[in-house]
Every structure is written in structure tokens, then in C-alpha cells.
Amino acid sequence: MAAPCDHAVAVRAGEELDLVRLSAYLSQHFDGPGPVTVEQFPSGHSNLTYRVTWGGRELVLRRPPFGSQVKSAHDMGREYRVLSKLHEAYNVAPKVILYCDDLSVLDAPFYLMEPIRGIILRRELPPGLRLSPAVARQISEAFLDNLVRLHGLDYEKIGLGDLGKPQGYLERQVKGWIERYHKSATHDLPEVGRISAWLTQHIPASSDATLIHNDYKYDNVVLDSNNVTKIVGVLDWEMCTLGDPLSDLGTSLAYWTDPDDPEELREICAAPTTVPGTLTRAELAQRYALATGRSIHDIVFYLAFARFKVAVIIQQIYYRYARGLTHDERFATMPHRIAILMRASLQCAQEGTI
Secondary structure, eight states: OOSSSSOOBSOOTTOOOOHHHHHHHHHHHSOSOOOEEEEEOOSOSSSEEEEEEETTEEEEEEEOOTTOOOGGGGOHHHHHHHHHHHTTTSTTSOOEEEEEOOHHHHSSOEEEEOOOOSBOOOSSOOTTOOOOHHHHHHHHHHHHHHHHHHHTSOHHHHTOTTSOOOTTHHHHHHHHHHHHHHHHOOSOOHHHHHHHHHHHHOOOOOOOOEEEOSOOOGGGEEEETTEEEEEEEEOOOTTOEEEOHHHHHHHHHHTOOOTTSOHHHHHTOOSOTTSTTOOOHHHHHHHHHHHHOOOOTTHHHHHHHHHHHHHHHHHHHHHHHHTTSOOOGGGGGHHHHHHHHHHHHHHHHHHTOO
16 A cells, blocks of 8 residues: 555454455456455554455455444445546546445455555654655645645536535534534543534534545655655545535644644644644645635634544544454553543634634
8 A cells, every 4th residue: 555654464353354255256356366365554543454465466455444333434335436436537546446345245345446655654754764844845735735636626527516415514514523422422521512512603604615535634645655745645535525625624734733732732643744844734724725715714613623523533433442343452542632632622712723
């Protein structure tokens, strides 16, 4: 999928695929003999991603997490359809190959796509990679400009005009994410009630609708190994829809940590956004406004809501762990991250700054 920092490893316990059934399925669709081998990309927390080798061919397989109760968030058929339409117009989206909804194969729908090779930036830079201030700035500019490019696509022309319902998008989102939190709550966090009330009372008029990724962040972007300022891939399209593009920007800002942020927020940052030269959240927002002509007057709302939403996503993942539906030990510390994000969301709302 990506190298050198995102290599596949042995499959986690409890997330193994049935190789006999998978091999039989692949033999029906691809030439060449097996055997099939499977490794797992370890960094994701939601849909599961595997590297599959079949003969001399390498494929990437995506399937829902085991034990998930949130079916709408793991619709493989929808994700496959989005990518099958999107790749031609937005070539950094993965190229899908095959969709399977036959539950007798892997007990869940899945799809196969071509791998995207390159570098993914995470908290710790890949060995040997050094980012000068000039390069760090160029990467952050390319990151923002690529989001602008996505929001500029003609989704009707692509064939994705029926992907979502833009009218009333923000109202549904705020109500829906508050409900999702309470359905998956495991801890009593005092900030939840206060930020939920604030969000409900401060919903702005939606911007024009565009195609939005909904999880656009550094570790969902693949950079060219030979030129890290160039983006060659954007991953994880499971939440892609039609909606307010400023909510997409807000999500990106929610994952973005500035050097002068509180220590606890910098502690949970999963990307190298504090490297000298990197644009700040405010600079990203201003660059977006200049590129698109959209007002960022209500950007505080979008950041506060995005932090809340990210906290709820993590809460839903932790809920599966708390109920014993997954045994991935990475999930054990998630309540700490959830609490930090809820505090950051409320602080953003109260202070009125990003």
C-alpha cells in the first residue's frame, strides 16, 4: 500500500481471512496459480485493509471490521461505487478492481483495488526522511490544494449526484453524531452535554454542496517517494458523501496540531504537523478561503464540530473493544484521547479561535 512507513505485517489475531475460500474466489477472477498470501496494514482503526498476493500479482483488499454494529459506516458496496466513478476524474483516488457481496467468501462484503505505493506521513517520520522547512511548507500546501481540487469536482458529471442529500446536511450531521455518541458511550464525560448544546445552537447556514472525503488527513494521503511534495494517492473513502465542504476542511483542521497547542492535544497528534515550515490551522483555512472564494467566518463551528465528531468515531471504535468484539490492544487507551478531543472541542467553542 505504501512504503517505507506503511508496510504490511502479520494479520492481527481475530482479523484473519479464510485463505481457502479467498483463494477459490481469486482463482475464478484472475489468471495464474496461487498460493494466496495475506498480510495486514496495521494503522487503520475502522475498515480493515490487507495486502493480498496471488501468484505474481499484488492486490489490496478492504472489508468491514469484525464485530461492528455501525453498518452504515462500513458499506463496502457504496465505497466501491464511489471509487469506481471517482478515479477517472480524480486520479489520486484508488483504482478499484472487483467487488464481492457473496458472504460465503469472507463472511462480509469486500472489494479489491490496485495498490498505491509511496510515503505516508505519521507522527514519526519514516527512517531517513528529513523535512526542511521549505519542503514541510510545500507538503502542507499540496495537502490543502488537493482538498480544494476534490471540492471543485463536478459530482453530477462524474455520476455521483445521488451520493448524498446536501440540503439540511449540517443539521443532520450534528444531530446524528450526538446520537451516535450516546449509543456508544462508555464513560461519563462532562464536556459532552455542553458541547452538544453549543453545536446544536450554532449551526451555520451550509455552504454550497461538494463531494467531500470526510476523513482527509495526512495519514490518508500518499506522497510520491521521489518527490514528497507531490500527492499520488488519497485513501479511506468510506465516509465520502455530498455535503458542506467547510465540514471537510474542519475535519482536516481537527487532525492538525499547531506548535503552541496545549500539551495534551500535541500528545495525541498522529501526524507531523508541527514540523517547522508547516502551515498552521489558521493558514490552512485562509489558503482554502483564497482558493475557493468561500467565507470561513464560521470556521470555529466547523473545527469544534469536527473535533467532536472525531471523538465520537474513536468512541464507536472503543465501544467494540469494551464489549469484547475486537481484541486490538491499541484501542485500550482510546478513552484518554476521547476526553482530550471533547475538551478541545469545547475550548474551541468557548474561546472562538482555531
